[in-house]
Amino acid sequence: MSRTVCIAQDPDADALLSTDDFALLVGMALDQQFPMEHAFRGPQKIADRMGGFDIRKIAAADPQEFEELAATPPAIHRYGRSMGRRVQELAHFIIDNYDGDTSALWTSGDPDGKELLKRLKALPGFGDQKARIFLALLGKQEGIEAKGWREAAGAYGEVDSRRSVADVTDAESLAQVREFKKQAKAAAKSK
Numbered sequence: 001m002s003r004t005v006c007i008a009q010d011p012d013a014d015a016l017l018s019t020d021d022f023a024l025l026v027g028m029a030l031d032q033q034f035p036m037e038h039a040f041r042g043p044q045k046i047a048d049r050m051g052g053f054d055i056r057k058i059a060a061a062d063p064q065e066f067e068e069l070a071a072t073p074p075a076i077h078r079y080g081r082s083m084g085r086r087v088q089e090l091a092h093f094i095i096d097n098y099d100g101d102t103s104a105l106w107t108s109g110d111p112d113g114k115e116l117l118k119r120l121k122a123l124p125g126f127g128d129q130k131a132r133i134f135l136a137l138l139g140k141q142e143g144i145e146a147k148g149w150r151e152a153a154g155a156y157g158e159v160d161s162r163r164s165v166a167d168v169t170d171a172e173s174l175a176q177v178r179e180f181k182k183q184a185k186a187a188a189k190s191k
Helices: 011-019 021-030 042-050 055-060 063-071 080-098 113-121 128-142 149-157 171-189
Strands: none
Touching: 011 021, 011 042, 021 042, 021 080, 021 128, 042 055, 042 063, 042 080, 055 080, 063 080, 113 128, 113 149, 128 149
16 A cells, blocks of 8 residues: 555554555545544454454454444444444445455546546445545545546545545644534534
8 A cells, every 4th residue: 555544643543544445445434423533443443353454354244243343332433333234334345346355446447536436436325425535535645546536526636625534644634624624514504
């Protein structure tokens, strides 16, 4: 991997996100209704509890046991059980569609930005906005060179923006993204 991720703001969690594509994808899946750095710590919590982070072990785990693992404090998400199910769904999807190779999602067949966005939107729990944010994360931090990825990512692909997890590279940029989100929420409420 060419990336060095600093989203979780935790050395072990960020090291996992930097070296394991499925961990990065899981972090993105957990990034909803939960502080982003805590969401991206979820894969490390799973790894700690399973003796490593392995997509096939996650997929093969007993669903009830995996839900319990995900919900055990500190949980991987405020909705630990349902997000545990989501993580397993995601593992099954990547195994079934990409033979367990998460990076094939963005490399197989040399997709352009539009195709990559379509693939991301097909993932369990990835709507339009989450897919665009992850596409921007891939472009900005993974260095994918899919033609038209910035356009497909929309505003999240803008150079030097501070609007999403795609722009978090350290504690300062995390604070800037938080401020952007706070201002956007206030602007939406005042309408």
